[in-house]
Amino acid sequence: MARTRLRIPSLLALSAPLALVLVTGCGGDTGSSDDGARPRDGKPVVVVTTTWEGAFAKAAGAEDVTVIVPSSTHHAPDYDPKPSDLAAVAKADFVLYAPFEPYAAKIKEAAGSSAELVEVNLDNDADKVGAEVARLGKLFGTEDAAATWKSGFDTEYAKLSQELKGAWPEGKSPNVVSQVFTAWAAKLAGATTVGTYGPEAVTPAQLADLSKNKPALVLDNAHMSTGTVLPDSGARQVKIVNYPGDDLDLLAVHRGAAAELKKAMGAATS
Incomplete structure (x- = not known):
């Protein structure tokens, strides 16, 4: 079962403004390799900007998922991340984001850190969902879990589609x-x-x-x-x-x- 966590460390520990956190916050020895391979312990630590990226990560087999933007935010791209929100990237193996999010550009500046930055194609179209979950599963080293999820998704999707046509x-x-x-x-x-x-x-x-x-x-x-x-x-x-x-x-x-x-x-x- 994936767990959604929002790590909020003490503000006293943060000596940098938001921009600096975004640029350097992904530093540290997380155990991920430069090519995005499976972390050494086999359990990727994933930070995502919203629940949408988080759902893709969970479907792909990630169990340790931290969400930055609260689900209560009606229009996620309008959210203004705080330094404490983004401090979670310091311990991440992967950071997932979407290009249409205004804060994505600053997150992308962290490309030199040890966390693997992954742009996610957020589209609920069934074919695109399947392709994206498979891609993330390969990236995380959780291909079997991703394939199992996709099998269940395909079955349920077909059922829903048939009911709607009826x-x-x-x-x-x-x-x-x-x-x-x-x-x-x-x-x-x-x-x-x-x-x-x-x-x-x-x-x-x-x-x-x-x-x-x-x-x-x-x-x-x-x-x-x-x-x-x-x-x-x-x-x-x-x-x-x-x-x-x-x-x-x-x-x-x-x-x-x-x-x-x-x-x-x-x-x-x-």
């Missing part, structure tokens, strides 16, 4: 408009994507273009919503959550999306 209104694949980071949910449902938007707010010209194909559903991003996307169109807006909770359960995100989609499709037929 809930199609009038037995037909619904037309949907997706925010750019929720396209994976449309794929899970076997829906027909007739347009995408975001991450910026929809312009009047886009509104007309997105409405013309009469979508039944709008799959909004719960973490960066721009409000009602297609007002007065009759389309039901569904909030899709991308980030896992403190349990770092990536599959729970898919279950949650499936539940919301099934409810919305059922309402469309009533």
